Amino acid sequence: MKELMLLKVPTAGEIMTTVRLATGGLGSLTGLGLEESEDCKVCVTESLLLLRHAGYLAASINFCEDDGLFVCIMGEGEIVNPAPMPEDEISAALLEALAADVKTEKREGALYRVSFRFAR
Amino acid sequence: MDDGALFQKYRETGDVSVRNEIAEKYLYIASVLAKKFAGRGVEYDDLYQIAALALIKGVERFEPEKGVKFSTFITPTITGEIKNYFRDRSRLVHLPRSVSELRARIRDAAEAITLETGKHPSAREIAVCLNLSEEEIVRAQEAGSVVSLDATVGTEEEGASFHERLAAKDDGAIERIENRDALEAAMRGFSARERALLELRFGEALSQTETAKRMGVSQMYVSRLERKLLERLRENMRKGMAE
Numbered sequence: 001m002k003e004l005m006l007l008k009v010p011t012a013g014e015i016m017t018t019v020r021l022a023t024g025g026l027g028s029l030t031g032l033g034l035e036e037s038e039d040c041k042v043c044v045t046e047s048l049l050l051l052r053h054a055g056y057l058a059a060s061i062n063f064c065e066d067d068g069l070f071v072c073i074m075g076e077g078e079i080v081n082p083a084p085m086p087e088d089e090i091s092a093a094l095l096e097a098l099a100a101d102v103k104t105e106k107r108e109g110a111l112y113r114v115s116f117r118f119a120r
Numbered sequence: 121m122d123d124g125a126l127f128q129k130y131r132e133t134g135d136v137s138v139r140n141e142i143a144e145k146y147l148y149i150a151s152v153l154a155k156k157f158a159g160r161g162v163e164y165d166d167l168y169q170i171a172a173l174a175l176i177k178g179v180e181r182f183e184p185e186k187g188v189k190f191s192t193f194i195t196p197t198i199t200g201e202i203k204n205y206f207r208d209r210s211r212l213v214h215l216p217r218s219v220s221e222l223r224a225r226i227r228d229a230a231e232a233i234t235l236e237t238g239k240h241p242s243a244r245e246i247a248v249c250l251n252l253s254e255e256e257i258v259r260a261q262e263a264g265s266v267v268s269l270d271a272t273v274g275t276e277e278e279g280a281s282f283h284e285r286l287a288a289k290d291d292g293a294i295e296r297i298e299n300r301d302a303l304e305a306a307m308r309g310f311s312a313r314e315r316a317l318l319e320l321r322f323g324e325a326l327s328q329t330e331t332a333k334r335m336g337v338s339q340m341y342v343s344r345l346e347r348k349l350l351e352r353l354r355e356n357m358r359k360g361m362a363e
Contacts, residue, residue, distance in 0.1 A: 021258070021259075024243075024258045024261065025254075025255070025258050027243070027258075028242060028243035028244055028247075028254045028257065028258050029244075029254070031242045031244060032242055033239070033240030033241060033242055034230065034240065034241070034242070034243060034246075034261055035203075035206070035207075035240055036240070037243065037258075037261070038160055038261070042156055042157070045156075046156075087152055089189075089191050089192065089195075090149055090152055090153070090191065090195050093191070093192050093195030093196060094153070094156065094195055094196075094199060096196065097195060097196035097199040097200070098199065120242075
C-alpha cells in the first residue's frame with residue numbers, strides 16, 4: 001500500500017468542497033472510474049460528518065493507493081460536545097452501500113476511525 | 121403505533137394509507153440521500169422523486185422479522201435506485217457553455233471507451249482520449265450549476281433540447297434545425313425501426329443500453345445505427361436546405 005496524501009482538516013462544512021476536490025483528484029490518480037470517484041467523495045464527506053458528530057473538530061485523512069484507493073479517516077484532538085444525529089445511521093448505511101471493506105473503530109464508546117476502499 | 125405494528129398492519133390489511141403513513145415517516149431519508157447525490161449533475165428534485173419511489177417500493181419489500189431496522193434496510197435500497205438512475209437515465213450537462221461542451225465531450229469519450237473496454241473509464245483514460253489534463257476532467261465533473269439535457273434551449277417554439285443539439289454538435293446542418301417540421305422532413309424514408317431508435321434515444325431520452333434492451337438488440341448495434349442515422353439526418357438536412 002502506497003501512501004499518497006495525508007490531510008489534516010477541520011470537520012467544518014465549508015472545508016468539504018476542498019476535500020471532495022482532493023478526493024476526486026486522487027481517485028483519478030489511482031485509476032478509479034468517474035462513478036467510483038464520485039462515490040468516494042460521498043464516503044469521505046460522510047465519514048467527516050460522522051466524526052464531527054462524534055465531537056471531533058478536526059480529522060486526518062490518509063489516502064493510499066492499493067489497487068484503487070484506500071482511505072482512512074481519524075478524529076484528531078479532543079472530543080468536544082459530541083452530538084450524535086439520527087442521520088448518522090444513514091451515513092453509516094450509505095458508506096456500506098457505496099464502499100468496500102468499510103471499517104469503523106470506537107474509542108471510549110465514540111467513533112474515531114473510519115476506513116474504506118474503492119477498487120480500480 | 122410503532123414501526124413493527126405499522127408494518128404488521130400493512131402486511132395484514134394491505135391498506136395503502138398505512139403504507140403511506142410508513143413512507144411519510146421515512147420520507148426524510150429520501151430527502152437526505154437525494155441531497156447527498158445532488159452534486160453529480162442531476163437536480164435534487166429529480167433525485168428526490170426517485171428516492172421517494174424507492175422508499176415506497178422498500179416499504180413493500182421490507183421484512184421486519186429479519187431484525188434489521190427499516191432505516192438501515194432502506195438506505196442501500198434508495199442508494200441503489202439513485203445510482204441506477206445515474207447509470208441509465210442521466211442526460212445532463214453543466215453550464216456555462218465551455219463547461220457544458222467539455223461535459224458532453226467527456227460523456228462521449230466515456231461511452232466510447234466503455235464500449236471498447238467494457239468498463240467505466242478513469243479520468244486519466246478520458247484525459248488521454250481528449251488530449252486534456254486529468255485536472256480538467258476532474259474539475260468538469262465537480263463543477264456545479266447543472267441543467268437537464270432535456271431542457272428546452274431558446275424559445276418554446278424552437279423546442280430543441282440541449283441533448284438534441286449536443287448530439288449533433290459536430291453536425292452543421294442539424295444545428296440549424298428550427299422546428300420539428302424540418303426534422304420530420306429529414307426523417308422521411310426512415311424505417312419504423314430507425315424511427316423507433318431515434319424516438320427511444322432522443323424522445324424518451326433512454327440510454328443506448330436501455331434502448332438496446334427495448335429493441336432486443338445489442339448496445340453496439342444501437343451505437344452504430346444511431347451514428348448512421350445522424351449522418352443521414354445531416355445529409356437530408358443539407359439537401360433540404362439546398363432545395
